[in-house]
Amino acid sequence: MTDKTLNLDGILRLSLMGGQARAFLTRSTRMVQDARDTHRLSRVATAALGRLLTGASMMGCMLKNDGDSLTAYIKGGGPLGTVMAVAKADGSVKGYVDNPDIEPPLKADGKLDVGGAVGRDGQLTVIKDLGLKEPYIGRVNLRSGEIGEDLAMYFTASEQTPSLVSLGVLVGEDVVAAGGLIIQIMPDCSEAALKSIELSAPMFMNISRTFEEFDLNGAMAQLLGHLEPEVIGTARPAYRCDCNRDRFARGLISLGRDELNTLINEDHGAEVNCNFCNRTYRFTEKQLRALLERAQR
Template sequence: MAYILRATAANGDIRLFAAITTDMVEEARRIHNLSPTASAALGRFMTVASMMGTMLKGERDTITLSLNGGGSIGNMVAVSNPKGNVKAYVSNPGADLPLNEKGKLDVGRIVGVNGFLNVVKDLGLKEPYVGQVPLRTGEIGDDIAYYFTVSEQVPSAVVLGVLVDTDISIKAAGGLIIQMMPGANEFLADIITFRLQEIPPLSTLIAEGKSGEEILNMLFDDMDLKIYEKIDCRYECDCSRERVERALIALGKEELQRLHDEEESIQLECHFCDKKYKFTKEEIKKLIDK
């Protein structure tokens, strides 16, 4: 089971989110048949979307992250809610690259930097909140940290890691969001930066069996660490036949009539879970009558 911890440190001057998302990312890899590099990219993207989802207040609020940096993976989209449940997809799940010069999966190059990160929060208001920043590295963690700092004026560090096993399954996945609250001592950021550099990579710690609690304690045990909540989360697509029917009806009577006249049946596929929905000529006629 995947989960997210919400915590604070330094008498509340630091806000923390720690996620262990190995099972969630493995589910996405299985559904979309992701290559190793695509698994690393989408896994990071999903993990941070899940953590950002738990920052939402209303139970029906949603957050959608999307980007296209011009790399071979194409579009990446992840949608999350206050429970941290997430669904995601990429345009080219089979895109892959050789390891980079450090021997790591080359997420930065498969994503690219010729584009923007878009964040859309649907908070139940007339208009959603929309934030956009240019991509900096394509590594995703750096790009999300830049978004927080520029669009939300919250200085943040974002650490994301996905370790792909030799059989291309997900061996470990997780993330950290570390945010400085208004009025926090500026030296705290330097201390955190140093500590993050001193510990092993996050995916290595998770692969070794370290829990989210243990990882937070490694970084903040002497800084008044308080863990407030543990949120179980999962990969979850909320598509249904009824929602697909509404999407078809939204095409309009003329387009539905064309489909009815030209096709014996149509099949639509959900981007997020690859579930297929088939509509016969008779069923299309019923949608026209609606």
């Protein structure tokens, strides 16, 4: 795959049927490949994290302000452990899974067993930091651990917005295609419009195959052409970590004096690893002493 094809990622924010529903359509092939490379993800881990990152990038685009952020994580009790995604309002995301290298057997139909790897005995939690005193927290029990269905459940139960969610990652040696679609019914949606969307649902379900064949605009025409789509915004679902040295320095300071003294006297330095991008920040004994000064004040 050339870089040119990988770089066709994008998010379309759409109005359907004159505003009776809204939709987000995403091609996220490059973003999911970047997550796979960053964490050396197994195929099933690529599919699981890729689906959640793709969903989170669209949910990020639903946020109102640039400084807002959204965290979505799943604890399903499966061998992958926690699947974590953090998104910003520009569609950029970062994330991780606890166990990136597990590779369970394929399902009987030859597909990756995402639900089995994530687990079905647990919850999906969504935290929105909207710059207010308290973040918004919504939580639902998992339906299948396949992630798309679980996010749909979240929108319906926790945000009272009936939604259809399809997320897909096709992965061979590399990520072949990845994408997602969220359709949300607006309160004034007519019965006829609702029926059109429901009847179309089966063709939305193999979204990664759609993106294997079509670019973003082609996929919009293919999937939503009959629902009068109107593009009202665009964004890019890039994999991007915003960590920096200062943030980890503040983290070390917050450990407190005793802990810092232990690092200085016993370890003679510290190494801190970022879960989201795997960058390592090293602090020498001298640098830790400077942080200790700040902790004392």
